[in-house]
Every structure is written in C-alpha cells, then in structure tokens.
Amino acid sequence: MLVSMIIVFREAMEAGLIVGIVLAATEGVLGRLRWIAGGMLAGLLGAALVAIFAGALSDAFEGTGQEAFTAAILIFAVTMLSWHILWMSQHGREMAAEMKQVANAVRLGQRSLAALATVVAVAVLREGAEVVLFLFGLIASTHDSALSLFAGGMTGLALAAALSWLLYRGLATIPLKYLFSVTNGLIALLAAGMAGQAAAVLHSADLIPGWGEHLWDTSFILADDTLLGRSLHALIGYSARPSGVQFAAWLATLSVLAIASRVVGRPRGKPVAIAAALALLLAPPLARADEPLTLEFHNHRFVPDHLVVPVGVKFKLLVRNSDDTADEFESTDLNREKLVAPGQTITVFLGPLDPGTYHIFGDFHQDTAQGVLEAK
Secondary structure (H helix, E strand, C coil), rough: HHHHHHHHHHHHHHHHHHHHHHHHHHHCCCCCHHHHHHHHHHHHHHHHHHHHHHHHHHCCCCCCCHHHHHHHHHHHHHHHHHHHHHHHHHHHHHHHHHHCCHHHHHHHHHHHHHHHHHHHHHHEEEEEEEEHHHHHHHHHHHHCCCHHHHHHHHHHHHHHHHHHHHHHHHCCCCHHHHHHHHHHHHHHHHHHHHHHHHHHHHHHHCEEEEEEECCCCCCCCCCCCCHEEEEEHHCCCCCCCCHHHHHHHHHHHHHHHHHHHHHHHHHCCHHHHHHHHHHHHCCCCCCCCCCCCCEEEECCCCCCEEEECCCCCEEEEEECCCCCEEEEEEEEECCCCEEECCEEEEEEECCCCCCCEEEEEHHCCCCCEEEEEEEE
C-alpha cells in the first residue's frame, strides 16, 4: 500500500502541478473547467490504453523507440505551451480588461484553452502511463492485494490533488493585472523544462550528442528524488546533474519564448510609431459629430438599448444615471469603462468607428443593463 501510494503521489503530483498552473492561467474564463477536464479525461484514456496494451507497447518500443516517442510527446507539449504563451502575449492585456464580461472572455480565451487542454492531456497521459507501468510491475512482483494497491493509489492521488490545489489557490490570489504575467512566466519555465527533458531523453537514447554529461552537480543541495526536487523537475525542468544539451535546450527555449513574447506583445515598432506620429501631425483634424448622443441608465437598463452612432467621426456620448444606485458604463468592444454615480451624467468620447455593432453593458447590473451601439 505504501509503495503504491508513493508511486501514484509522485507521478500524479507532476501532472497535478501542471494542472494547477493551467487553472490559474485561465482564472475567470468561462468553460475552462470543461476544457481542462476534457484534457484530463483524454490523458486518462490514453493511460488506460497503455494499461491495456502494456505488453505490446513494451515490445513495440524496444531500443530507442520509447525514448523517441517520449521526446515527441514532450516536444508536442512544448509547442502547445509556446503557442499559449505567444497568444497570451498578444491578447492577455485585453483579456484582463475584458475578464469581467464572461462572453468576451470565452470568445478570446477559447483558442488558448485548446492549447492548454492539450498540455494537460499530455501531462496526464505521460504521468498516468508511468503510474500504470509502475503498478503493472508492482502487481507482478509483490503479493499485495488489489484492494491494498488501490487504497494506496487513491491516497497518493488525493495528496497530489491537495498539493496541486494549494498551488492553484496560491496563484489565484495574485491580482488579475499581474496574474497573466506570472502564469506566463511559469508556463515558459514549464515549456523550457519539457524541452530540456526531451533533449535529455534523446541524449539518453544516443540520438543527439550530450555536450558534456554533467555540467554541474547540485545533488548535495537538492537531490532529484526529493519531493522538492521532483516538484521543481515538473515545474521548471530542474536536474541536479544536467547534461550540456539538456541545459542548452532549456536555456534556448526560455530565451526564444522571452524574446518572441516581447516581440508579439510589443506595440508597433519605432519606425512604424514614428511614421504614425508624423502622419498624425500632418493629417487634417478628424471630423466630429456636431451633437452629442445620449444614453440613460433607467431601472438598471439602457434607454435606449440600441443606439445608432456615426461612422468615421469622433463623437460624444452622454450617459446619465437616473437610478438611485451607481453603475458603470462599460464596453470591451470599445475599451471603455466609466463609473456613473446616481443622478450623474458622464461624457464618453468615442470614434471614429468602423461600421458595425459594439456591445455595451452596465457592469453592476449585467443581467439587465445590456445594449449595442450600431455604427452606420
């Protein structure tokens, strides 16, 4: 029982830590649990297939096939994580601003969720398959009852789930404006760690050179087989005795992701910015609408809830709150957010707008205060 508990806890912990980071990275996005649960289920089904075909897989992956397969899975996970990081670098700021509006959060976050769900599936598959193979050998080599092994495994799984939950809750306490940066950093380290592990696996199969077997040895400070060592191995690819190619893969992946995320998330480059500034200075003044438009909060609704606004010109929108409680005029489509006290009238400057519809809502009464501005 004790052995199965340790095995399941050790392997489930590594997958669970990844799930905890993914949960934190998608905090507030509707549908994330469905995606993550789907990834976990896919991973469990894959692990179950490993259990069913354990003998056949062992024969099929003789020689270097198993290492190549493992490395391919890791590289695929690195690709998915990199996709998420670069996508979030481009859209994370607007997601943070739009997280209050659930529908837009789903619309913006779903593509990224697909990548992270895939990583969850890969992590559960990888660690679940290892659990299956360990337990397969344990059943064959010991006289412990199936009930005893099951009880030990469930205990280990519960402990790993508790540790992962603590990680998630710790990350979830970070303010939203910093959360994406923190989780992106953790996911970048996770991707670098997986790239390093893939390089180590390929080197162990003699498929790539090692560039030095042990660059350093820090096992006297933190050994690989300790709880902290395994946790850091799962999170950032820590190894007490890394090979040269392992460290090179780790460093190269982290560097590329850091540079690429900055390039993707950076506003337009200086030459473009300078040209845009000159164009603004030399361009004629933008046309403005003569009369302001009006909108009212009444009984926690917009009156009117559909307002036609001009295209291609700047205009003023006067928003009055005739209710006895405050509300907040907000539009993620227009990147506007402004508090309106009872009896107050605020001015919102908008435009020039392209033709189309732009959703607006009252943040304090989203169930009733919904409307659209139609530019035409």
